[in-house]
Amino acid sequence: MVTPAFPVIDLSAASSESELVERIAEACSEYGFFQVTSHGIDDDLIQAYQEQCELYFALPHETKLQWKRNERNARGYFDDELTKQRRDWKEALDFGVPGSRKWTIADDDPSNLCLDGWNQLPQEDVLPNFRSVVTKYFDACAELSDKISILMAKGIGQDESTPVLKGLRECHSSYLRSNYYPKCNETAEDGMKPLGISPHKDAGFLTVLLQDIDCHSLQVWKDEQWITIVPVPGAFTINTGDMAEVWSNGKYKAPLHRVVSDETKERYSAPFFYNPPYDALIAPLSSEPIFNPVLWGYFRAVRFAGDLTNLGIEIQIEDFLRDRNSKHIETQKLFEEQANFKTPFSVETFRSILISG
Numbered sequence: 401m402v403t404p405a406f407p408v409i410d411l412s413a414a415s416s417e418s419e420l421v422e423r424i425a426e427a428c429s430e431y432g433f434f435q436v437t438s439h440g441i442d443d444d445l446i447q448a449y450q451e452q453c454e455l456y457f458a459l460p461h462e463t464k465l466q467w468k469r470n471e472r473n474a475r476g477y478f479d480d481e482l483t484k485q486r487r488d489w490k491e492a493l494d495f496g497v498p499g500s501r502k503w504t505i506a507d508d509d510p511s512n513l514c515l516d517g518w519n520q521l522p523q524e525d526v527l528p529n530f531r532s533v534v535t536k537y538f539d540a541c542a543e544l545s546d547k548i549s550i551l552m553a554k555g556i557g558q559d560e561s562t563p564v565l566k567g568l569r570e571c572h573s574s575y576l577r578s579n580y581y582p583k584c585n586e587t588a589e590d591g592m593k594p595l596g597i598s599p600h601k602d603a604g605f606l607t608v609l610l611q612d613i614d615c616h617s618l619q620v621w622k623d624e625q626w627i628t629i630v631p632v633p634g635a636f637t638i639n640t641g642d643m644a645e646v647w648s649n650g651k652y653k654a655p656l657h658r659v660v661s662d663e664t665k666e667r668y669s670a671p672f673f674y675n676p677p678y679d680a681l682i683a684p685l686s687s688e689p690i691f692n693p694v695l696w697g698y699f700r701a702v703r704f705a706g707d708l709t710n711l712g713i714e715i716q717i718e719d720f721l722r723d724r725n726s727k728h729i730e731t732q733k734l735f736e737e738q739a740n741f742k743t744p745f746s747v748e749t750f751r752s753i754l755i756s757g
């Protein structure tokens with residue numbers, strides 16, 4: 401079988417917009433993964449961000465544990481994520497757009513609380529430049545995501561003024577995940593090598609992923625096989641998320657992907673998840689929709705609750721297929737009535753909503 405070549409798309413002015421729209425639409429429909437060059441994010445900023453990530457993960461474990469995420473706060477350090485009920489072989493830090501949308505206000509200020517919680521970043525005396533570098537990098541990723549989402553929208557007959565894109569631009573609930581995958585010489589109880597991250601699809605609209613140029617462990621399921629996405633130097637890897645699949649009524653595909661562990665090399669990576677506003681109802685743009693509308697805040701909350709605890713379910717967009725009649729349609733309604741997106745969610749609240757639905 402011929403290994404498919406994932407598209408590498410040059411975003412510079414040398415490419416005409418119509419050509420970009422066509423190539424991106426094809427990439428999102430065919431593969432769900434592509435790489436972009438001439439993306440406009442400064443090399444120095446990328447390098448500065450990577451340096452800060454190395455400094456962060458080199459801190460003593462005890463130090464990082466003071467910023468650990470928990471059942472009341474999805475943001476912070478973690479080394480115990482379950483993807484599909486299996487523990488991932490990695491450490492990570494999640495931080496996201498603050499409730500106030502201002503980086504200058506104290507992370508735990510009440511105005512900064514949101515459904516995902518609040519940021520837990522190292523104090524200035526621990527890592528002096530961390531905050532200024534990572535927030536700048538975050539803003540650059542949001543800007544690039546906006547650019548790519550407009551090209552994706554044009555591929556399905558929309559433009560930047562369409563409500564879903566306007567919501568994303570003005571009020572996205574994105575977060576940036578800095579990943580560190582240590583070398584792995586272990587074998588799990590079932591005889592399998594642990595995975596850096598088990599097979600999954602990203603839930604949001606799109607992901608801007610910074611890969612490790614030296615360790616190539618990201619794989620996508622395509623044509624009945626796992627295929628490695630080898631990063632092109634200087635490029636970002638982009639993938640379509642579940643919300644783009646729902647919005648495009650299945651035209652754009654959220655790809656199944658995983659990260660394998662490596663015996664000889666450690667790996668750093670950083671996906672920026674470009675996520676809709678919590679209160680956005682993502683409905684297919686079609687007169688014959690195959691999905692029911694998805695309330696992003698509901699989807700995100702149930703997914704996160706399932707990452708942290710054993711809720712017994714992992715929500716998927718297939719639950720919103722119109723012919724499915726899933727209980728999520730009812731529980732989403734209950735959630736919408738009760739939700740306050742300015743308050744960090746609690747797993748217990750979701751458990752009771754899910755049970756009552």
Ligand SMILES: O=C(O)CCC(=O)C(=O)O
Nearest residue numbers: 577579597618659669671
């Ligand atoms: O580390 C990577 O390359 C990808 C990570 C990933 O898929 C995720 O965190 O959702």
Ligand SMILES: [Fe+2]
Nearest residue numbers: 600601602657
């Ligand atoms: Fe992912």
